[in-house]
Amino acid sequence: MVKVLIVDNHPVVLAGLRAIIESTPDFEVVGSIKTGVEIFEFVRRYKVDLIISEIDLPELNGITALRAIKKEHQQLKVLIFSHQPEEIYAISSLKAGASAYVPKSIDIDKFIYALRKVAEGEVYLTDKMSKQLEYDDTKKTKSRMFKRLSTREVEVLKLLSSGKKNKEIAKELDINEKTVSTYKSRLFKKLNVTNLVDLIHQAEHQDMV
Template sequence: MIKVLVADNHPIVRIGLETALKKNDIIEIIGNVSTTSELFSVLSSKQPDVVLLEMDIPEVNGITALRKLKRDYGNVKVLIYSGQPEDVYALSTLRAGASGYVSKTASIEILTGAIEKVAEGGMFITNELAQRLAFDESTNKPRKLFRKLSTREVEVLKLLSAGKRNKQVAEELNLNEKTVSTYKARLMRKLNVDNMVDMLQQAKALELY
């Protein structure tokens, strides 16, 4: 059996996943959590094969939680299961150690297939995403620019987009404020903007809000 731990802050999602995945003969849900502190508390006593992780799980942002999880529990596979745009976040989460990315719009068949593939040591992204990443999308310049950002730059932009000040971003990502200011300058340069308003408009266009 593939032991799966669900980490998602939406109760209906957790209940729905547990109900749907119970029908699968090789997947066992061993628990579900709604925050990162609950996630790491459970991981200290249980050893899932796969963590199904929501990007927007409370307390610590998803990419930071993913990094800590892979550092402290390297044998556990992480499959991101999120409502955030796939072609915006998939590369960043894969770079940070995830084994795959599944959109919440995907069917339960796709999700179970992804869990099985990741548990076996494979990587999972949808064919549609693979095709979008393979070709130059000249009609979607913002997303092309976004894919040039590092994982840390994505984290900083997401927190700034959520209205966090430099000090709050620094505290959440364990950086100093000067470093956050440096990331802001890099983001403006890479996104071809010269002020915060335009940068946050880019983030809005990319559905980071």
């Protein structure tokens, strides 16, 4: 039986969560409290496996409480259940030690699914956050690739991608053709390709041109 502590200062939310959790097999509500400060005393006195907490709490906000609680009780699983904007607070919650950030607008079935995932020791992300993280990872990848290229290499890459020949690039950048060929060879190596077609395709795929 997974023992759950609910932390929220809205009586209707507390009652609703209690009803949902107590109707879910293998879960038991062992307490419901209204402030972040109360969490510490409760988990010291009672057995708790999983905490469901709002961010906006009297006396101590949920994320600050989460950081402190995880230092003392690393095995505790935490699901943040909040009305605050997901795109702003989800990552902060996960970094602080939560296993999920669930918006209060979520469907009951998805909430129960998230609850079970967290209880099993997994991380739950909404579809919205999964896409956001994938987008962020893509941006980081592009950023890393750009950092590997010099300013001149980026210029040569863009001109090659626009269909310019070595001679035309040399004239436009006021360098000789041999230097253009050197930059092209460096680009092949850094972007891990062996021909011009693949070079341009790689640049377009990475949104570098």
